[in-house]
Amino acid sequence: SSTAEVRGPDEDQGPGPALLAGDAAGEAARRRTFAVISHPDAGKSTLTEALALHARVIQEAGAVHGKAGRRGTVSDWMEMERNRGISITSSVLQFGYRDAVINLLDTPGHADFSEDTYRVLAAVDGAVMLLDAAKGLEPQTLKLFEVCRAGKVPIITVINKWDRPGKEPLELLDEIESTIGLKPTPVNWPVGIAGDFRGLLDRRTGEYVKFTRTSGGATVAPQEVFKPVEAAELEGVAWETAVEESELLEASGADHDQDAYIAEETSPLLFASAVQNFGVKQLLDVLVELAPAPAPRPTVKGDRRELDAPFSAFVFKVQAGMDTAHRDRVAYARVCSGVFERGMVVTHAASGKPFHTKYAQALFGRERSTLETAYPGDVIGLVNANALRVGDSLYVDKAVEFPAIPSFAPEHFSVMRAKDVGRYKQFRRGVEQLDQEGVVQVLRSDLRGDQAPVLAAVGPMQFEVSAYRMEHEFNSPVMMEPLEYTIARITDPDAADTLSRLPGAELMMRSDGTALALFLNKWRMMTISREHPGLRLDPLVGGA
Numbered sequence: 001s002s003t004a005e006v007r008g009p010d011e012d013q014g015p016g017p018a019l020l021a022g023d024a025a026g027e028a029a030r031r032r033t034f035a036v037i038s039h040p041d042a043g044k045s046t047l048t049e050a051l052a053l054h055a056r057v058i059q060e061a062g063a064v065h066g067k068a069g070r071r072g073t074v075s076d077w078m079e080m081e082r083n084r085g086i087s088i089t090s091s092v093l094q095f096g097y098r099d100a101v102i103n104l105l106d107t108p109g110h111a112d113f114s115e116d117t118y119r120v121l122a123a124v125d126g127a128v129m130l131l132d133a134a135k136g137l138e139p140q141t142l143k144l145f146e147v148c149r150a151g152k153v154p155i156i157t158v159i160n161k162w163d164r165p166g167k168e169p170l171e172l173l174d175e176i177e178s179t180i181g182l183k184p185t186p187v188n189w190p191v192g193i194a195g196d197f198r199g200l201l202d203r204r205t206g207e208y209v210k211f212t213r214t215s216g217g218a219t220v221a222p223q224e225v226f227k228p229v230e231a232a233e234l235e236g237v238a239w240e241t242a243v244e245e246s247e248l249l250e251a252s253g254a255d256h257d258q259d260a261y262i263a264e265e266t267s268p269l270l271f272a273s274a275v276q277n278f279g280v281k282q283l284l285d286v287l288v289e290l291a292p293a294p295a296p297r298p299t300v301k302g303d304r305r306e307l308d309a310p311f312s313a314f315v316f317k318v319q320a321g322m323d324t325a326h327r328d329r330v331a332y333a334r335v336c337s338g339v340f341e342r343g344m345v346v347t348h349a350a351s352g353k354p355f356h357t358k359y360a361q362a363l364f365g366r367e368r369s370t371l372e373t374a375y376p377g378d379v380i381g382l383v384n385a386n387a388l389r390v391g392d393s394l395y396v397d398k399a400v401e402f403p404a405i406p407s408f409a410p411e412h413f414s415v416m417r418a419k420d421v422g423r424y425k426q427f428r429r430g431v432e433q434l435d436q437e438g439v440v441q442v443l444r445s446d447l448r449g450d451q452a453p454v455l456a457a458v459g460p461m462q463f464e465v466s467a468y469r470m471e472h473e474f475n476s477p478v479m480m481e482p483l484e485y486t487i488a489r490i491t492d493p494d495a496a497d498t499l500s501r502l503p504g505a506e507l508m509m510r511s512d513g514t515a516l517a518l519f520l521n522k523w524r525m526m527t528i529s530r531e532h533p534g535l536r537l538d539p540l541v542g543g544a
């Protein structure tokens with residue numbers, strides 16, 4: 001069976017829309033492929049759960065044995081995944097909502113924050129920026145936002161935890177606009193201050209959507225819709241305040257404009273309480289109505305691959321040794337055009353060689369499941385993908401190559417040495433492999449020599465992972481020696497002379513030939529830059 005099939009709300013009254021085989025362009029049009037960017041603890045997991053719950057309840061409500069809103073725990077979802085054909089995994093959550101098929105790609109965060117976190121954003125068509133109402137923009141959100149901006153990924157903003165005391169709504173809007181230059185255009189406005197979340201003023205209809213609390217948000221919060229007059233009677237001052245503030249927004253031009261949103265000048269904004277499942281349906285509606293569907297993807301030639309051209313995809317993530325029983329590599333590829341069918345033989349653009357997709361999978365958490373069909377916007381997992389690298393293109397019939405995914409600003413640096421010099425060959429092979437996978441960047445310099453490459457990573461956990469893999473996968477136990485640099489800039493190779501004489505700085509070469517200047521910190525960099533005005537120092541994507 002296939003977990004890539006998404007069943008519609010009325011599955012028991014006949015097949016949902018996705019079961020009817022569609023053409024690639026038509027299927028693409030109803031895909032919404034996005035990721036949530038947030039700082040740890042803003043509520044990403046809770047929101048993900050709330051979204052899934054919504055999808056499920058909508059499905060159950062239409063089912064013959066409708067038992068809407070009873071379950072809501074993680075273990076139930078695994079059950080749901082099995083029973084309902086919804087794929088809920090650690091990597092991608094796919095579900096049906098209204099006529100749309102939603103693909104929510106996970107951006108690894110917390111301790112496993114890594115280059116992968118960024119790369120996922122190369123595979124989405126939009127992002128949801130989730131903020132904690134009490135905290136506003138936090139560092140990790142800012143980094144991820146920069147990656148979205150560089151990749152031209154349009155953003156919907158959700159202010160979460162409105163059920164708890166937090167900042168003033170207008171203050172949050174100002175903070176977003178002044179910090180990142182993105183103008184929020186609220187879709188709805190909270191009725192009741194943070195900590196007293198009564199409902200939402202729908203700015204498009206002027207109506208009041210009143211929420212009712214359920215125990216712990218285990219079910220979709222029931223909502224009632226009232227006309228403004230009724231709302232005023234019900235909520236008094238809280239409603240009047242919301243109306244006044246909403247009018248203020250209108251006067252300041254903070255209304256939705258689709259082109260400005262797609263151009264990443266503005267961001268539709270919603271208020272929510274993920275834990276109580278308030279405002280989550282509104283987010284789903286906005287995703288369906290406003291978020292972009294997959295579009296023809298630019299190629300290295302400068303043209304675009306049309307959605308109904310023959311199958312094509314690009315690899316945005318490669319994961320090794322996930323399944324301890326079968327130590328293999330899985331490549332995650334996003335479909336860009338055509339219809340993918342399991343068993344297809346596709347061409348690997350980098351080598352020109354055929355790649356067999358007999359073992360294609362829907363993405364998996366603990367369990368793997370076979371995937372049969374996928375359309376533009378969907379993600380496929382390719383097993384035994386030893387030849388596939390991040391950024392690689394795959395195609396059928398008509399050759400295509402998509403641009404490389406940029407590498408991101410490392411902020412952690414560590415020298416790696418073989419414990420046993422006698423195993424240098426194994427050591428070198430391992431380093432090469434890690435470099436190719438791109439989870440760490442491998443930097444070298446004449447000064448340090450080949451035996452002591454410097455690993456550079458977006459998050460420090462990659463060093464632990466790398467050391468573990470060097471020992472267990474490549475039989476080369478290593479020593480790691482962290483360096484104190486925190487910042488990298490792209491520079492010219494001939495800057496080596498200048499930088500080698502200065503304390504708190506160093507020049508190293510990445511294997512793709514890019515010269516990186518490393519600095520202890522921003523201040524050291526700024527001082528050096530002032531003293532050497534000719535020095536090229538270009539920021540990397542996602543960097544401070």
Ligand code: G4P
Nearest residue numbers: 039040041042043044045046160161162163164273274275
């Ligand atoms: P993350 O994935 O972004 O790291 O965040 P996660 O969903 O794990 O949420 C972090 C904490 O914030 C959790 O509390 C969660 O319950 C809480 N939270 C998420 N959304 C909301 C919300 O809308 N309102 C309120 N009040 N809290 C929210 P925790 O104490 O870490 O765990 P738990 O004991 O509550 O499960």
